[in-house]
Amino acid sequence: MILLREQLMITARRDITPGIFSLRFRDAEMAAQSHPGQFLMIRTSPHPYPLWRRAFSIARVYPETSELEILILKVGKGSQQLGMLGPGDSVNVLGPLGTPFDVESARNRQAILVGGGIGIAPLLFLADRLLPIAQSVHILFGARTAGQLIPMGQLEPYTEIITEDGSAGKTGRVTDFLRPLLLHSTDHPVIYACGPNPMLKQVQFLAETHGIPCQLSLETYMACGMGVCMGCPVPARTPDRPYYYACVDGPVFHADQIQFEE
Ligand SMILES: Cc1cc2nc3c(=O)[nH]c(=O)nc-3n(C[C@H](O)[C@H](O)[C@H](O)COP(=O)(O)OP(=O)(O)OC[C@H]3O[C@@H](n4cnc5c(N)ncnc54)[C@H](O)[C@@H]3O)c2cc1C
Ligand code: FES
Structure with missing residues (x-):
């Protein structure tokens, strides 16, 4: 089942390299339903641009805290907008989506x-x-x-x-x-x-x-x-x-x- 979370709060952010960071979200239902290879579609800004959500692979699921983690490479507008967010901020997330690895x-x-x-x-x-x-x-x-x-x-x-x-x-x-x-x-x-x-x-x-x-x-x-x-x-x-x-x-x-x- 695809879940829509209009306000999913970021629980943690880690800056890994100057161009790559990770974000974590806590959602027990989404974490339990996610499989490797699936992705989340994330609205990177509450403003109309960019219009479309961006896809991010589910990079980790932490069952003990019900958190999901994504890794983001700063490329263009959407990934840079996400780069301005941190714990306590919320984003609109759809997922898990797509056919997973077998x-x-x-x-x-x-x-x-x-x-x-x-x-x-x-x-x-x-x-x-x-x-x-x-x-x-x-x-x-x-x-x-x-x-x-x-x-x-x-x-x-x-x-x-x-x-x-x-x-x-x-x-x-x-x-x-x-x-x-x-x-x-x-x-x-x-x-x-x-x-x-x-x-x-x-x-x-x-x-x-x-x-x-x-x-x-x-x-x-x-x-x-x-x-x-x-x-x-x-x-x-x-x-x-x-x-x-x-x-x-x-x-x-x-x-x-x-x-x-x-
Ligand atoms: C299934 C899936 C999983 C993904 N997982 C991750 C992930 O885990 N981490 C991550 O950082 N990114 C991931 N991406 C890419 C991500 O969805 C965005 O495309 C990326 O963050 C760029 O978005 P932007 O708004 O920053 O840049 P934009 O402004 O959209 O694009 C900047 C430039 O890069 C080009 N571009 C952007 N994305 C692509 C692409 N996928 N293929 C070819 N050209 C492209 C654009 O044409 C433009 O020239 C994934 C994409 C897919 C489809
Ligand atoms: S992204 Fe719309 S049909 Fe695949």
Whole structure:
């Protein structure tokens, strides 16, 4: 069930890097109904501009306090408006929305999580849910430079950091390190990925080359977030329909459903 909270109070704010911060909200019903891969649509300002809500992946759920957390990268108007808020302020929130990751498909298998930039957000919540059921969890977290990384906290022992400029962790792109992992894995891996489309396209290619099940979470620009405006088409590979809609059919898709642009 999709819940609408016209005045959901921010319970905490954490400034993680100069460009990334997190916000927490307390809502027992929303927290209980949220699954990894789902997102919230948030009105970033009480004023008419920007008109549309912005989508934010649910990055963590804290069952002990009934809180949900989102990570926000300051990009444009909406994310900057949220950046001016803190504990005690309220926002209009719709959610949880979208098709989640299939967590069960990693039961007793090796789960490989590939996150690019702010695409790491839904993978944090996913990792929390995978750790008790997967045989192992391996997170590849890539960013252009060290300043775009977030601290992984208790997920650090499971995480391999990769930066394109070599300023932290290993040097290169996450997919450079996914390839050898797939070549040497004997634990029936399952891949989950979220990040920019060029990264997802390469993950899709590697998964298909190695015959490994793979789920991709797309960051397609959305307007309504609930299947009304038809503003989030994703080219489909399946012959029965030309497009999926990212907000209702996704944002999580099986890799073989999606046709990325050439
Ligand atoms: C399912 C989903 C989950 C998301 N999760 C997160 C999250 O966890 N954390 C987070 O920080 N952001 C997330 N986003 C992106 C977020 O919804 C906003 O798009 C982002 O915050 C920019 O909004 P803005 O108002 O700040 O910038 P805008 O003023 O809307 O945009 C600034 C510039 O960036 C471009 N742009 C914005 N968003 C996108 C996009 N998604 N794809 C391509 N171009 C874009 C715009 O065209 C414009 O040029 C997610 C998006 C989706 C669809
Ligand atoms: S964002 Fe409106 S239909 Fe997907």
